[in-house]
Structure formats: C-alpha cells, structure tokens
Amino acid sequence: MILNTEGTKPIYVQISDWIETEILSGNIGKDEKVYSQYQLAEMFNINPATAAKGLNILADETIVYKKRGLGVFVAKDALEIILNKRKTQTLQRLIDELVIESGRLGVSEAEIIEMIKIAGNKSGGAKK
Numbered sequence: 001m002i003l004n005t006e007g008t009k010p011i012y013v014q015i016s017d018w019i020e021t022e023i024l025s026g027n028i029g030k031d032e033k034v035y036s037q038y039q040l041a042e043m044f045n046i047n048p049a050t051a052a053k054g055l056n057i058l059a060d061e062t063i064v065y066k067k068r069g070l071g072v073f074v075a076k077d078a079l080e081i082i083l084n085k086r087k088t089q090t091l092q093r094l095i096d097e098l099v100i101e102s103g104r105l106g107v108s109e110a111e112i113i114e115m116i117k118i119a120g121n122k123s124g125g126a127k128k
Contacts, residue, residue: 003044011046015054020063020082023074030079034064034072061085 001018003011019035022028035043040051055072058064063078075081102112 001044003046011044012050012053012057015040015044015046015051016057019054019058020086023063023078024082028074030074030076032074033070034058034074036071 001014003014005011009017019028028034034055037048037051037055040046040054041048044051055064059066059072061081062075063081064072065075066072098112
C-alpha cells in the first residue's frame with residue numbers, strides 16, 4: 001500500500017483502512033496477530049504513534065483486541081463488523097449524494113422516497 005500524504009484522509013485512518021482490507025481479503029484471519037505499531041511504522045515509514053492511532057481505531061471498533069505483552073489480534077467477528085461498517089458508509093455516501101443532487105434539481109423528499117420505492121419494486125432489491 002502507498003500512503004497518500006497529500007490527500008485529506010489522515011495517515012492513521014489509511015493504516016486502519018489498510019488493515020481492514022487485509023482482514024477482508026483473508027490475509028489476516030481471526031485470532032491472528034496484526035502488525036505491531038513498530039512494524040507498521042517501519043513498513044510505511046511513519047511515526048509509531050501514528051501507527052498506534054490506526055490500531056486504536058480498530059480496537060475501538062472491536063475489530064481487533066489487544067493482549068497485554070503479546071500484541072494485537074483480529075477479533076472473532078471482525079469480518080462481519082467491517083462488512084457492516086463498509087455497507088453503512090457506502091449507503092450513507094450514496095444517500096448524501098442523492099440528497100444533494102435532488103436539492104439542486106428541486107426534487108422533494110416525498111418524490112425521492114417514491115422513486116426509491118419504485119426502483120426497489122422494479123429490482124426486487126431493498127428489504128422491507
């Protein structure tokens with residue numbers, strides 16, 4: 001992975017996202033040890049405190065757990081947590097874009113809801 005140092009996404013968030021992707025891709029399985037903050041710092045040429053901040057995000061979201069003196073490990077239900085998180089993020093981004101674009105076009109909330117219902121019925125998509 002190459003870190004984007006010129007973008008708006010902080011480095012520690014990029015580290016957190018990268019580890020999530022490693023878990024999703026199966027490169028790190030449940031109860032397997034995750035890279036230490038010092039390994040991450042060396043891999044990406046960053047400050048260990050920045051790497052630790054990325055690991056703390058994952059720990060706060062219960063994607064990983066820490067064992068004192070042993071390291072950081074992938075939680076049993078990490079995959080499900082990550083998938084739910086990414087699903088929510090993707091849908092929220094799409095809804096935000098829909099609301100913004102609808103506002104520009106002068107479409108009311110009621111019209112948007114009706115359009116979503118029609119689209120859902122056509123595709124058999126969204127659950128009720």
